[in-house]
Amino acid sequence: MRFPQDLLNAIRKAKNVIVLTGAGVSAESGIPTFRDAQTGLWAQYDPVELATPEAFAKNPKLVWEWYTWRRELASRANPNPGHIALAKMENLWSQFLLITQNTDGLHQKAGSQKVLELHGNIQRTKCFREGRRVKSWNEDQIPPRCQQCGSYLRPDVVWFNESLPNDLLQQAFDSSSVADLFFSIGTSSIVQPAASLPLVALQNGAMGVEINPTQTPLTQTMTYSFQGPAGVVLPNLLEQAIHK
Ligand code: OAD
Secondary structure, three states: OOOOHHHHHHHHHOOEEEEEEOOHHHHOOOOOOOOOOOOHHHOOOOHHHHOOHHHHHHOHHHHHHHHHHHHHHHHHOOOOHHHHHHHHHOOOOOEEEEEEOOOOOHHHHOOOOOEEEOOEEEEEEEEOOOOOEEOOOOOOOOOOEOOOOOOEEEEEEOOOOOOOOHHHHHHHHHHHHOOOEEEEEOOOOOOOOHHHHHHHHHHOOOEEEEEOOOOOOOOOOOOEEEOOOHHHHHHHHHHHHHOO
């Protein structure tokens, strides 16, 4: 596929680049997305319904075990060519930030350092009641208990009906508003506030590029939208822009 010359020029000239990623970036590493059809063990549950404080309060064992499964999946998974291309991108421009909704840590595993994890990290654990980060616990109980206050432990991720950390959110909006190039990759673009970041960038004059095999509510709004897997489209695009 040959990409538009205008986009290749914009990539070469950009000074300030933001990328927003979602679960689709990890799909080629074998990690199921949230809203694509679910297969296997968890087919009977709606993952989105497991990702709330209410679900945890109602059935802590189920939610803990679902996250244990996802944590192990993430630990075993390897970065794919999309993650690797993104890690290389941070050295291409003077200003760069990778904002991710993913909690699987695969961007860092691929070598990315300038990563803002908007929804937390699945490998971290915290106290359900007091939010304190916890590193060790007694494995005999499921979910395990906080050794300080006795409350259940939970994954240190942002669930639905919870607020995102204010400082990270502010940084994400501030960076997006001064970007000259904004990529939205592998996200369904329906979960707020992340879904507003590309709109803020576009309103402030950025060129917007979406990469996703299917259309999203953002597709018509972005300057360019490429339908295909991130691990194929992104390396191709960079190859044409940077190496040719
Ligand atoms: P979704 O599951 O909503 O969307 C994944 C997107 O990835 C879809 O639009 C797919 O078409 C696309 N996709 C699938 N395979 C792809 C590939 N190989 N390359 C590129 N794109 C691909 O996931 P998110 O948008 O990340 O939040 O969901 C946002 C948030 O909703 C998540 O962070 C999570 C979830 O509930 C919380 O847990 C708070």
